[in-house]
Amino acid sequence: MLTAIFALLALAVVFGLILGFAAIRFKVEGDPVVDKIDALLPQTQCGQCTFPGCRPYAEAIAKGEAEINQCPPGGETTIQALADLLGRDPLPLNEEHGEHTGKTVVHIIEAQCIGCTLCIQACPVDAIVGAAKQMHTVIDDECTGCNLCIPPCPVDCIVIVPVEEDLQSWKWPYPAMASGDKRP
Amino acid sequence: MKQPLSTFFGGLHLKGHKTDSMRQSPKVLPLAKQLVFPLDQHLGQPAEPVVKFGDKVLKGQLIARRGGPISAAIHASSSGTVIAIEDRPINHPSGMQATCIVIETDGEDTAVDSNHFADYYNAEPAALRDTIRDAGIVGLGGAGFPTFIKLTPTTGKAIETLILNGAECEPYITCDAMLMQTRALDVLRGADIICQAVQAKQCLIGIEDNKATAIAALHEVLQAQQFRHPIEIVTIPTIYPTGGERQLIKVLTGHEISARQRPMDVGLVCQNVGTAVAVADAVLQGQPLIERLVTVTGNGIKTPGNWLVRLGTPLRDLLAPHDIDCRRHDIIIGGPMMGFTIDDTQAPVVKTTNCLLIQTRQVAMPAMPCIRCAECANVCPAQLLPQQLYWHARARDFDKIQDYNLFDCIECGCCAHVCPSHIPLVQYYRFAKTEIWNRELEKQKADRARERHEFNLLRHELKKQEDEERRRKKKELLNRAQGKTESETDSKKAAIEAALARARAKKEAMAVAPKNIDQLTEEQQKQIDAAKARRRQHEQDKV
DSSP states (O other), X not given: OHHHHHHHHHHHHHHHHHHHHHHHHTOOOSXXXXXXXXXXXXXXXXXXXXXXXXXXXXXXXXXXXXXXXXXXXXXXXHHHHHHHHHTOOOOOOOXXXXXXXXXXXXXXXXXXXXXOOHHHHHOTTOOEEOOTTSXXXXXXXXXXXXOTTTTTOTTOOEEEEEOOOOTTTOOOOOHHHHTTTOOO | OOOOOOOOSSOBOOOOOOTGGGSSOOEEOOOOSEEEEESOOSSSSOOEEOOOTTOEEOBTOEXXXXXXXXXXXXXXXXXXXXXXXXXXXXXXXXXXXXXXXXXXXXXXXXXXXXXXXXXXXGSOHHHHHXXXXXXXXXXXXXXXXXXXXXXXXXXXXXXXXXXXXXXXXSTTOOHHHHXXXXXXXXXXXXXXXXXXXXXXXXXXXXXXTTOHHHHHHHHHHHHHSOOSSOEEEEEEOOOXXXXXXXXXXXXXXXXXXXXXXXXXXXXXXXXXXXXXXXXXXIIIIOOOSOEEEEEEESTTXXXXXXXEEETTOBHHHHHTTSOOOTTTEEEEESOTTTOEEESOTTSBOOTTOOXXXXXXXXXXXXXXXXOOOOHHHHHOTTOOOHHHHHHHHHTTOHHHHHHTTGGGOOOXXXXXXXXXXXXXXXXXXXXXXXXXXXXXXXXXXXXXXXXXXXXXXXXXXXXXXXXXXXXXXXXXXXXXXXXXXXXXXXXXXXXXXXXXXXXXXXXXXXXXXXXXXXXXXXXXXXXXHHHHHHHHHHHHHHO
16 A cells, blocks of 8 residues: 555656656747647748748737738738638638739839838838938839838839749649640 | 660650761751850759950950859850850740840851870870860760769779760660760760769770761771770660760669769769760860751651751751741650650751751640559659659649659650650659749748848847947946036036926926916906807817
């Protein structure tokens, strides 16, 4: 009787120590779900989801404060991926937040730029170069197409241009659409 | 090296259709008026132009240098003037345009001075590799991988054997066979040079048994000439796709190379016979890669044959002697199994263009549902499960499809060829591959955007802190300059606070209530009420 009690007690202590050690040693910093959600978001940082950037939106989704259908740049693909990750039902994109369009970037019409630096301050990814009273320009490769630079521009010299497909980003079409008249 | 040949899994016996284009020896195509050189015509990064509009260039002159570690130089294939560097149609399945250097030829065909190796036997391997690199040579079998990279040892493992790929397994294509037949000496010399460049001990040339003339020609030269490295010509059975690198290696050496390995990891280097000839030209004559043999054949061509074509020649020029109606014929770049159709014949011949196949257009058989017959799995030389790949590609399940090793697919087309339901299987795989690459690219871009955004936030935060710090310091400095101590300013602040408080209290005391309304007469009260009513009325009117 006594042996059994002591044996169980000893086991309890040992496992308690192991668990206690593991809790400290393998402590996960931050919320890993947020990182996973953030990894699926397009990182446009446009704020159309009403949160100030992709990470705050990811945090809100993780806390259950936001739906998964508030990201227009990600569109259906992102919604599907988030639904798969979180085990929720995919929802159609909430139109209040905007429409899913193809990838775009902005260009500055350089002849009209007055060098006010307002767009540079608005850019969330530092994709605009320039200085006060100097012409500004957009680094195409870094522009996420968030369009946050457009409202502050006092002379409306920023235009949205669609990203054209190049040889690197070209994709073979889905066969159902191509099998009509073309050979493989 | 008299070991028996192995066989690879799967494969097909296809009708060759090769004799028609082998009847005549290759003809030289007249020089085109305009030559077009796409900057992106090899695997890896596009080349960077080193000429500008209006420059005069000579035949063999460098016009675009390597644009990165994996890239190839491009040379002018005749003399003339650079008339444009602009987007032109290229021969690519997308039908897109891409940046090209356009040269208007002057017809004189003046070549640049070139230096060559008189004695490659004693040349440094690195010097030979540099020559091959500078000549812009890429794999001429079809993939267009820069050759010097495949010749540069990276694993530290000594190269045992150079395998020269003369299989040319795809139907219709005969440019390699023709090359071996007509330039046997250069094929063997090229093999000898590549052996020297990679310090290989021997060379095996694998040729399918349907190319008897080519085999005979090579044997003849091999007996007549001395070469530094032992070269052996191996006749292999004609099974499609023996010309695949891994398949040929399996047949010749019995080595099965896994997906994560490269041939170099087991001490092998595999090169196409066309590449060997280009290497011989570069090393022995100092001529960079500026021309190649192109097979023009198919049932839409009355006189099929091989043409020696300068790179950059528009396909239109190649098709000009033939009566081709774009509405009745399909123009296929490459063979019937792996080639792709193009619409714009202004696209130029590039380094990897081995065949122009003109076929009468047929209505594609409608795809029927998969009946799970597993014929495709029986013929797949990569031993994949084409059915499973098909299901997952169709469902756009790009994680699952990679579990079934989509990227080991060599797109040989065997599965689609045997499919009784006529499902365009390879198209599904190509779709899935490009889709996955694209997502990978987008993910990389998103990661960069995230990094930049985080840095942006950090920068703003730091700037805020810095500003605060500066303001505090400035204030301190100002105070010290005026000779005030901290306590003095504090007492002054306190005095101001006190004064403000007094004023507030006074105001409050005054605002409690008017003092002169406690002893009003009735008339006065009425007057006040009337005034109040007027004011209210006035305010309402204003609203």
